Amino acid sequence: MKTVHIDVAVIGAGTAGLAAYRAAKAGGASALIIEGGAHGTTCARVGCMPSKLLIAAAEAAHHAGHTDMFGVHVDGDIRVDGREVMARVRSERDRFVGFVVRGVDGIPAKDKLAGYARFVDNTTLQVDNHTIVQARRVVIATGSSPSLPAPFTAFGDRLIVNDDVFDWETLPESVAVFGPGVIGLELGQALSRLGVRVRVFGVGGGVGPLSDPAVRAYAREALSAQFYLDPDAKVLEMGVVDGRARIRFVALDGEETTDNFDYVLAATGRTPNVRGLGLENTSLKLDARGVPLFDARTMQCGDSPVFIAGDANNILPLLHEAADEGRTAGANAAVYPDVGAGLRRSTIAVVFSDPQMMMVGSRFADLADGEFVIGAVSFEDQGRSRVMGVNSGLLHVYADKASGRFLGAEMIGPRAENLAHLLAWSHQQQLTVERMLDMPFYHPVIEEGLRTALRDAAAKLEQK
Template sequence: MQTIHIDVAVIGAGTAGLAAYRAAKAGGASAIVIEGGPYGTTCARVGCMPSKLLIAAAEAAHHAGHTDKFGVHVDGRIRIDGREVMARVRRERDRFVGFVVKGVDGIPEQDKLRGYARFIDNTTLQVDEHTLVQAKRVVIATGSAPVIPPPFKAFGDRLIVNDDVFDWEILPQSVAVFGPGVIGLELGQALSRLGVRVKVFGARGGVGPLSDPAVRDYARQALGEEFYLDPDAKVLEMGQAEGKAQIRFVSLDGEEETEQFDYVLAATGRAPNVRGLGLENTSLPLDQAGVPLFDAQTLQCGDAPVFIAGDANNILPLLHEAADEGRTAGDNAASYPQVKAGLRRSTIAVVFSEPQMMMVGSRFADLPQDGFVVGEASFEDQGRSRVMGINKGLLHVYADKGSGRFLGAEMIGPRAENLAHLLAWSHQQGLTIAQMLQMPFYHPVIEEGLRTALRDAQAGLDAIALA
């Protein structure tokens, strides 16, 4: 077994790990990145990019079948070739992965180590059976993996996770989706639009990441008009029959039903990949899930020379957050024992359903009661939205009662991904509602709906000031 002495050892070559490695090197430290699995980030291989490829195909099919309202008639039926759809998804997915792998190829060979790392102590790692890494500091950037609740094992080989979808060569006829979160809604709606019979089951009433009851209820109704969606499903029995997954449940109309599906997609969340790291051999304090306790600003684990970044810490499992955290962890690993808070941008989240969903800044559920006002805008009669035939949506913006500062927003509606960026920039700059209303709004654009919500919030603030 060989021994390597290094300043910084980074475990994981995903988005956070690669950012940490580059930051550590830029900080003047010697560094090595350790990876046991295939190169290529979660985003490129099984996350954001392949899912958007499937969604793009679904949108093309949906829009082609809904042109009559414009007086444009597509003669004959729309034919969806599932084999061609999935061939493009895999081809373009592999192209995106190739870009990441090409970036890894640019790392000097002596800075890359293949194998699975396990802690011997706080800063000593054993990589498989071939290498002992004696590091001065360590960055954990091992990503996350889908969580499969034990009862789902009853589906046997009919059970899949989102990673499996993108390796399909053809589209199945039917899929049951458990979990109406971001992954479940995006893939469920996409598959439905591509002709797959889909039912989406949830628990406790959640729809995507939304916490505002009014916006969440609107989302439930809007999406439920297109495909079966029960966010608070009562599932009575899970199993297999006749080579398919079988589910006995209480339907939305209160009747007990039994249906069979080609596959069951478990979109029930993801958990940090920390099992098998040997963290029990360290002095790091761990939470109930076995994840090291850490400072959310510096990403340092306790007072040890160990840092944790990206999906492995499960703060905000998003690509741009992973990149920022990787840089913070790498910077601090290089400069240890001097550490400092890293960049924390305003929170922004988008669900690429149709209508889209977004959240910016503070969630409704996290705001202090009676400390804010709500500005509302419906997109059902919003000018440009009606022109384009995408006039479904509800936007809520939140403003601090005392200062008028913009606190956050939740929305389902058209072009939510674009509005989310405008609002996130405003939130990060600490703007008030009045200052946001001083910004230019063109006509006719969907952004005028945002102005309506801001005006409504300002009216609420003015009423408080006059009271």
């Protein structure tokens, strides 16, 4: 077994790990990136990019079948070729992964080590049975994996996670989805639009990441009109019969129902990849999930020379957050113990359902009752939305009663991904509602709906 001495050892070559490695090198430290699995980030391989490829196909099918309102009639049936759909998903997915792999290939060979790392102590790692890494500092960037609740083992080989979907060669006839969060809604709706019979089951009434009761209720109604969605399902029995998944449940009409599916997609969250790292051999304090306690500003674990970034810490499992956290962790590892706070941008989250959902800044659930006003707009009669036939949606913006400052927003509606960016920039600049209303709005655009919501908030601020 050979021994390697290095300033910074980075465990994981995903988005956070690659950012940490580059930041450590930029900070003048020697760095080694350790990866035991296939190269290619979660986003490129099994996350944001392949899911958007599937959604793009679903949108094409949906729009082709919904042109009558414009006086445009498509003669004949819309035919979805499952093999062609999945061939493009896999091909383009592999292309995106290739970009990441080429980036890793560009890292000098002396800075890469293949294998699974395990802590011997705070700064000593054993990589498989071939290398001991003596580091001065360590960055944990091991990502996350889909979590599978124990009862789902009843589905045997009919149980899949989102990672499996993107390796399909064709589309199945039916899929049950457990978990109406971001992944469950995006994939469930896309599969439904591509002709797959889909039922989506949830627990507790949640829809996507929304916490505002009115916006969440609107989302539930809007999406339920398109595919079977029960965010608070009562499932009575799960199993496999004759090679198919069988679920007995209480349907939305109150009747007990039994249905069979080709697959059951578990979209029930993700778990940080920290098991097997040997963290019990370190002095790090761990939370109930076994994740090291850390400072979200510096990414440092306690006062130790260990840092954690990206999905491994499970704060905000988003690509841009992982990149920012990786840069902070790597930069601080390079100069430890003189660590400092890294960049923390205003929170922005988007769900690529149809209608889309978004959240910016503080969620409704995070705000103190009585200390803010809500500016609202429905997109049902909003001009440009009606022109395009996408007039379904509700936006709530939140403003501080005392200062008038914009605090956050939640929305389901058209072009939410674009409005989210405008609002996130406004939030990061700590603009007031009044200042936001001074900004230009063109006509006719969907952004005029945002102006309506801001005007509503401004009027309520005057009445406080």
